[in-house]
Amino acid sequence: MTDRVRVLLADDEHLIRGALAALLALEDDLAVVAEAASGPEALAMAAAHRPDVAVLDLQMPGLDGLEVAAELRHRLPECRVMIVTGHGRPGYLKRALEVGVRGFLPKTVSASDLAGIIRTVRAGGRYVDPELAAEAISAGDSPLTPRETDVLELAADGSSVAEIAERAALSPGTVRNYLSSAAGKLGAENRHAAVRIAREHGWL
Amino acid sequence: MTDRVRVLLADDEHLIRGALAALLALEDDLAVVAEAASGPEALAMAAAHRPDVAVLDLQMPGLDGLEVAAELRHRLPECRVMIVTGHGRPGYLKRALEVGVRGFLPKTVSASDLAGIIRTVRAGGRYVDPELAAEAISAGDSPLTPRETDVLELAADGSSVAEIAERAALSPGTVRNYLSSAAGKLGAENRHAAVRIAREHGWL
DNA sequence: ACGGGCCGATGACATTTGTCACCGCCGACC
DNA sequence: GGTCGGCGGTGACAAATGTCATCGGCCCGT
Incomplete structure (x- = not known):
């Protein structure tokens, strides 16, 4: 068996982040190697720990998840990025895909699903929540200049x-x-x- | 030792709710006896399982945390209610206290803090996050009719x-x-x- | 009994906003 | 070279909004 998947977890809500870390720790092929409570901190932790997969909350102080994702793409191209979001507004999905995000899911998924998606993304796959995808398609592009x-x-x-x-x-x-x-x-x-x-x- | 504290967990985000349940399950004096993903479901689960403490997310589909709290106060007066919220706007705290909520905290607390607060509330105590309290005091009452x-x-x-x-x-x-x-x-x-x-x- | 506050309304007025037509400048695309 | 679209601007006009004074009714507290 290869090394465990090294995961970075970024979410400004300690309660959630801690709980998530605990849950993911139960999966024996995943290892949460870093946690961050803000965008800038996420970048710093990523640079220090070089995770395989970064799981980013969309709304964070400092830089939001998308901005962090864009930065990571340049600084740490081999790190796969996933975005987790509470209320998923369609436009974000499109922007996320544009900056190379590999997974986009709402917080309504279950923990085991999350673990599975982390493995998928780690293996080079992609995952987009079907409901969010449908919304994004029906919403389409912004007509604004x-x-x-x-x-x-x-x-x-x-x-x-x-x-x-x-x-x-x-x-x-x-x-x-x-x-x-x-x-x-x-x-x-x-x-x-x-x-x-x-x-x-x-x-x- | 008395029976374990019976906890109801209500949050529309499965990921969070599941993670929280798992964390609280690690505390051996707490037992999560019911979970709900919406306001009405929380009321139904409360009626069915008669928890000692209800931990409610503020924003939920159907009825929000405050409305559920108000209902619970009448239907299940012996059940202590706590509100957990992501972004804490001051006015909510005041309204929460008015409907008899015993605990009000942001999601930035740690899991062990949450467990401790559940025990405090169960014992008849109260807990209000200091920062939210300060904001509420400085914000004061609405000047609007x-x-x-x-x-x-x-x-x-x-x-x-x-x-x-x-x-x-x-x-x-x-x-x-x-x-x-x-x-x-x-x-x-x-x-x-x-x-x-x-x-x-x-x-x- | 009285004052004060909230409610609901009207009329008048100044200001802000929305809408349209039209202008020139650029850069991209064919 | 011509066309088209975005950008930035002006001027004019209609409509919506903000502001103020003033009215009557009502309920509450003293």
Whole structure:
């Protein structure tokens, strides 16, 4: 038998991370060699312990799971990356695949499933939760241009057009044009509904 | 020694719930006698197994943790209730205490802490995470009147004043008055920023 | 009995936002 | 070389929103 699969576990919730580590430790072909509670810490631990598989939570302080995945791809190309997420918004899946993530699953899977998927990924396979995949396909790509997305993002906290314009270094009129266009593409009545819709699709 | 503490575990994320159950099973004075993945299921399991302590996740499908806690208080008064939450917005803590919750903690606690807190609560004690408590105190009570809160809630998805008025069975002018007043009290530039602020404080 | 607060409403007004047409500049693609 | 799409901008107009004063009704506390 080969060496055990070396796993890095990153999740900001100690309770979850600890519990997960304990569960995975029960599998005798898996070894949790590092744990991290934040994005930057995950990168540091990965560099130090060179795991075979990194299991990353999507929402973490500092860098989120996707950003960590993107970094790992460059710094540690031989390390396979999996993302685990609580509420799976479709857009994230697409972005995850773009940065080379091999596994994408919701936290509703069972522990034994998780262990199995870790083995699959370790062996070079991929796994995407069927339900999340279906959502992603039905949601499709964002119809927004990069700039529209930027501006919508700046509008997300309820700022006025003037504030958005200043933060984006644009003219207020241009900002309104982008917002109007974005709302139109998303079928929203106004920019705030547009923000909500874009969020739901993971386009924000 | 008395019987072991009978624990009900409710969390919609199988992975977490299973992992937690496994961890708690390692404590020889605790016994996880029931698990649930939704609010209604938690109530049913509680009725069937009459646990000593119910550990509820705050966000669950169907009924959320607070609603379950409120129901349990009536149906199973001798059952102590604890709430575990990922992102702890202050207002929830206050509402939790109002419905008789004995423990309120973030998922960043360690498993051994959780076990200890379960024992504390079982013995009639209380536990509130210090950080969440501090936030709750500094956040204080909502300055909004009940009606203002209603209307702000209806505004939360980006609806227009006309839609809100219809859904609330109010005149559009009245809706604008409430929104303006709410935004003023919250120090917001407009209702959308007001929604964000109220959300952050757990007042929504 | 009175004041105060919340509720619901109206009217008026200023400001913000949404929408549209149209402009020039670029870079990509055919 | 021409076309198309994204980017950034202007101007104008209509619609939605925010703000304020003011009203009446109601209930609660003193």
